[in-house]
Amino acid sequence: MADSKKEATEVIDPAVAAFIEEDAKRKAELEEAKAKDFEKPYDTEALLEVRHLRKCFPLQKSLLGKVQRELVAVDDVSFKLNAGETLGIVGESGCGKTTLGRAILKLHEPTGGRIIFNGEDITDFNVKQMRKNRTEMQIIFQDPYSSLPPRSTVGDILSEPVKVHKIVPDSEVKDYVMDLMEKCGLRDYYYERYPHEFSGGQRQRICIARALSVKPKLVICDEPVSALDVSIQAQNINLLKDLQKSMNLAYVFISHDLSVVKFISDKIGVMYLGSMVEFGNKKDIFSNPIHPYTKALFSAIPNPNPDVKMNRIVLNGDIPSPANPPKGCRFHTRCPNATEKCKYVTPEYREYEPGHFAACHLCEEEFSKK
Ligand SMILES: Nc1ncnc2c1ncn2[C@@H]1O[C@H](COP(=O)(O)OP(=O)(O)O)[C@@H](O)[C@H]1O
Ligand code: SF4
Ligand SMILES: [Mg+2]
Numbered sequence: 001m002a003d004s005k006k007e008a009t010e011v012i013d014p015a016v017a018a019f020i021e022e023d024a025k026r027k028a029e030l031e032e033a034k035a036k037d038f039e040k041p042y043d044t045e046a047l048l049e050v051r052h053l054r055k056c057f058p059l060q061k062s063l064l065g066k067v068q069r070e071l072v073a074v075d076d077v078s079f080k081l082n083a084g085e086t087l088g089i090v091g092e093s094g095c096g097k098t099t100l101g102r103a104i105l106k107l108h109e110p111t112g113g114r115i116i117f118n119g120e121d122i123t124d125f126n127v128k129q130m131r132k133n134r135t136e137m138q139i140i141f142q143d144p145y146s147s148l149p150p151r152s153t154v155g156d157i158l159s160e161p162v163k164v165h166k167i168v169p170d171s172e173v174k175d176y177v178m179d180l181m182e183k184c185g186l187r188d189y190y191y192e193r194y195p196h197e198f199s200g201g202q203r204q205r206i207c208i209a210r211a212l213s214v215k216p217k218l219v220i221c222d223e224p225v226s227a228l229d230v231s232i233q234a235q236n237i238n239l240l241k242d243l244q245k246s247m248n249l250a251y252v253f254i255s256h257d258l259s260v261v262k263f264i265s266d267k268i269g270v271m272y273l274g275s276m277v278e279f280g281n282k283k284d285i286f287s288n289p290i291h292p293y294t295k296a297l298f299s300a301i302p303n304p305n306p307d308v309k310m311n312r313i314v315l316n317g318d319i320p321s322p323a324n325p326p327k328g329c330r331f332h333t334r335c336p337n338a339t340e341k342c343k344y345v346t347p348e349y350r351e352y353e354p355g356h357f358a359a360c361h362l363c364e365e366e367f368s369k370k
Contacts, residue, residue, distance in 0.1 A: 019344035023328065026348060037078075042116045046080040047250050048104070048218055053077045054112035055096075055103045059323055071323045073099040075274040076113070076349070081267070083217060084244065086251040088265030088282075090258060090297065092319055096274040097254040101220040104252065105137050106130060118217065135165045135214035142223035144203035148195040154181075154206055155191035161214050177213070183246070184209040185239055201232035205239065212243060218250045225260065237264055258301050262286060267355075270294045273322055273330040276349065280356035290366075291358045292337045329361065337362050 034052050043049055053074055060069040074096045081087045089097050102108045104115055106122065114123045122133055141147045148157060158177045162168060168176045178188055184205050195203055204224065211219055221240065225233040237260060244251060255261050261268060268285040270278040270293065278291040289295045296313040315334045320326055326333050332342040341361055349359040352367050 015340065016344060019328075019341055023345040026346060030348065034076075038114060042119055042121070043080055044119060045082060046116070047083040047085075047118060048081040048252075049116040050080075050104065050113065051078050051116070052113040053100070053103060053110055053115065055099050055108055056111045069323070072274050072325070073322060074103060077269075077271075077276045078113075078349075079267075079269060079276070079279055081218075081250050081252065083250050084248045085266045086244065086253050086264050088261035088268045089252060089254045089271060090256065090261050090268065091271035093256065094319060094322065095271040096322070097271060098222055100271070101139065101222050101252055101254055105139055105220060107139070135161075135167075136217045137220070138211040138214065138216040138218070139220040139222065140204075140207050140211050140224045142226050144200055144207050144227065147207055148203060148210075150195055153192055153194055154186070157195070157206065158209055158213050161210065165214050167214055180209050180213055183243065184212070185235075199232075200228050201236060204228060204236055208236070208239065208243070212247065212249075215247070216249065218252070220252045220254070222254045223256070224253075226255065226257065233260065240264065258298065262301075270297065273320065273325050275330060275359065276357070277331065277360070278358040280353075284353065284356045288356075290352060290356070290363050291360050292335050292362065293331050294358075296336070329359075 037051055054072065054076060055074040056067075056070040056072050058067040058070050060067070062068055077100060079087065089100065091097055099108060103110050106115070106125065110123060114121055116122070117133060117137065122130065125133070152160075155174075155177060158180060159173050162173050162176060163170065178191065181188065181190060186202070186205055186209060190198075190202075190206075195206065198206065204227075208224075224240070225236050228236065240251070241264060243249060251264070253261065253264055262282065265282050268280065268282055269276050270285070270291065272293050278285065278289065278294045285294065286298065289298055292313075296315050299311055299313040313336060315336075317334050320330070320333055326343075327346075328344045329335070329338070329342040329347050332338040335342065339361070345361065347359045347361050347364065349357055350364070351357050352363055
C-alpha cells in the first residue's frame with residue numbers, strides 16, 4: 001500500500017515525470033545513433049576499434065534456459081587505439097575492466113557491439129577464424145604464479161607457442177627464444193630452469209616473454225604488476241615500455257594504480273559500474289578531468305610535493321551492485337554534484353573537446369555555457 005502510494009506520488013510529480021520522459025527520449029535517440037554508428041566505415045588508422053561493446057552475464061535462468069536476470073559487466077563501451085599506443089583503463093574493483101579486456105580478445109563472447117581489429121570485424125569470428133588473431137592479440141595476467149605451467153622449463157614454455165604458430169623455422173626456435181629472453185631481461189641459463197625457481201617479478205617477465213613470443217600487435221595487460229613489490233613493479237613497467245617501443249606494440253593496460261597508468265598510458269579510459277564515464281588523452285584526463293568520478297579518483301593520488309595541499313574528494317557510500325545499478329546516472333548515489341535530474345536521466349557519452357569524452361549532465365551544462 002505504502003509503495004503504491006509512493007509510486008503514485010512519484011508519477012504525478014511533474015518534474016520527475018518530465019525527467020522520465022526526457023530519459024526515454026534520450027534512450028531512443030541513443031539507439032538511433034548507435035544503429036548509425038554501426039554503419040560507419042571502420043577507421044583504417046586504428047589497430048583496435050571497439051563500438052558500443054556490451055557484455056552481460058546471466059544471473060538467473062528459467063527452466064527453459066531463458067535469461068531472467070543478468071549482470072551488465074560492460075555496457076556500451078566505445079574507443080579506438082592505434083598501433084604502438086597504450087590505453088590505460090582505470091576504475092574501482094568490479095567496474096568491468098577485466099571483462100572488457102577479455103571481451104576484446106573474445107575470451108568472453110560479447111553480448112553486443114562490435115570489435116574491429118586490424119581493419120577486420122572479428123565480433124562474430126569462430127574459434128577457427130580467431131586462430132590468426134590469437135597470435136596478434138595476447139594477454140598478460142595479474143598472477144604470475146598460476147599462469148605458468150609448473151612442470152615445464154622456461155625454454156619449453158617460450159618455445160611451445162613459437163613452434164605451434166610457426167613463428168620461425170624449427171631450426172631457429174632456440175636462437176629466437178634466447179634472443180627474446182635477453183630482450184625481456186631473462187638470463188640465458190633460465191632456459192633450463194622451472195618457474196618455481198623464480199621470484200614474482202621474474203615470473204612476470206617470463207609471462208611477458210611468452211606473450212611476445214608470437215609477435216603480437218596488441219597486448220591486454222590485466223593488472224600486470226599489481227601483485228609485485230613496488231621496486232619490481234617499476235622495473236617491469238619500464239621493460240613493458242621498452243618492448244612497446246621496439247616492437248610497436250599497442251597495450252590495453254588495466255590497473256587500479258593511477259600512478260602506474262599515468263606513467264605508461266597515452267590515452268585513459270575511466271570506468272564506473274560497467275560504463276566508460278570519461279575517456280581522453282593522458283594530459284587531458286590528468287590535468288583537466290571533467291567527470292566528477294574521475295575528479296574524485298584522481299584527487300586521491302598522493303602529491304610528492306609536500307607544499308601542495310591535497311584536496312581529496314571523498315566519495316560516500318559503497319559501489320552499488322552491477323546486478324542492480326542505479327537508474328539515471330549510475331554514479332548519482334555517490335556523486336557530490338548529483339541533482340534530481342541525475343537520478344532519472346542517463347547522461348549521454350559525448351565528445352566535449354577533440355578526443356575527450358565524458359558522460360555527465362554537469363559537463364553538458366558547463367560546456368553549453370562556453
Ligand atoms: N564469469 C562471470 N560471471 C558472472 N559475473 C561475472 C563474471 N566475471 C565477472 N563478473 C562480474 O562482472 C563485474 C565486473 O567484473 P570484472 O570485469 O572482473 O571487474 P574488474 O576487473 O574491474 O574488477 C563484477 O560484478 C563481477 O562480479
Ligand atoms: S550526471 Fe550527475 S550524478 Fe552523474 S556524474 Fe554528472 S553530476 Fe554526478
Ligand atoms: Mg580485474
